[in-house]
Amino acid sequence: MVLGCESLGQVTPAPGSPTRIQLERLLASVRSVPARSRPGGYERGCGSGQGCVFGPAWTDDHDGPGGHDGCDSRNTVLARQLARVSFRPGNGCVVVSGSLNDPYTGQRIAFDRADAKAVQIDHVYPLAAAWDLGASGWPLPLRVRFANDVDYNLLAVDGKANEDKGDRTPGDWLPPARANHCFYAGKYLMAANRYGLPVTTADRDALGRVARACP
Known part of the structure; x- marks a missing residue:
């Protein structure tokens, strides 16, 4: 279960965090797969x-x-x-x-x-x-x-x-500090984009909710 994901309101993000628009652009540029093989x-x-x-x-x-x-x-x-x-x-x-x-x-x-x-x-x-x-x-x-x-x-x-966290991805884990969700989502998506890795459907849903809570 994603920590805090269901109750996200707008947050004051940590310094260096991407904006909602930046996250949505990153999310749009990664491909999705139904689940982790x-x-x-x-x-x-x-x-x-x-x-x-x-x-x-x-x-x-x-x-x-x-x-x-x-x-x-x-x-x-x-x-x-x-x-x-x-x-x-x-x-x-x-x-x-x-x-x-x-x-x-x-x-x-x-x-x-x-x-x-x-x-x-x-x-x-x-x-x-x-x-x-x-x-x-x-x-x-x-x-x-x-x-x-x-x-x-x-x-x-x-x-x-x-x-x-272990080897869990955003569909199953987000940082304990909600204010840092935007930062984490940005780092995750930049790594995925850099290396052509996909996100699962659950990851995309979780990251989309994070993005909508970012300024």
Whole structure:
């Protein structure tokens, strides 16, 4: 069940959120499918005997935004989103502390590398959903780029919210902070557009309701 979706009135969106018209244009440009298919074969792990279908987690070895810059994608996202960032001494990549204005809960969260699970990196368009909805047919380099795209598909977020989301899509999950629904919908649709991924009928309905509540 979509959190808060049925009772959406107009909201005051988070800074940087798209407008209703912008969201409606994005929504009109993605194709729809009736439901999420289940082709099988999704295996994220890269250990011995595992499929590693999106490449090693947070690899810098890809040709997308932030690729081949010497910093892994997780630390790149943290460095971009956190305020008051501190890096490991002598290392300009590894983020050890900072403060996150969480785009899912709307709360301010302290990040400390010793408790890294408090702030996690979310794939806005989930990898498992992408696999089911078309990425299973992509070449591996494109899947690796998608999984590490710091511009279109990665966000630093509250760890508990990320774990609650799992691989659910907008038809089943929206951020706890209603004021951030417009922002999330925009990020989801931009990732879908960028990579030619569809939305399900349930996703389209949920995103349409979000758009109508945006200024």
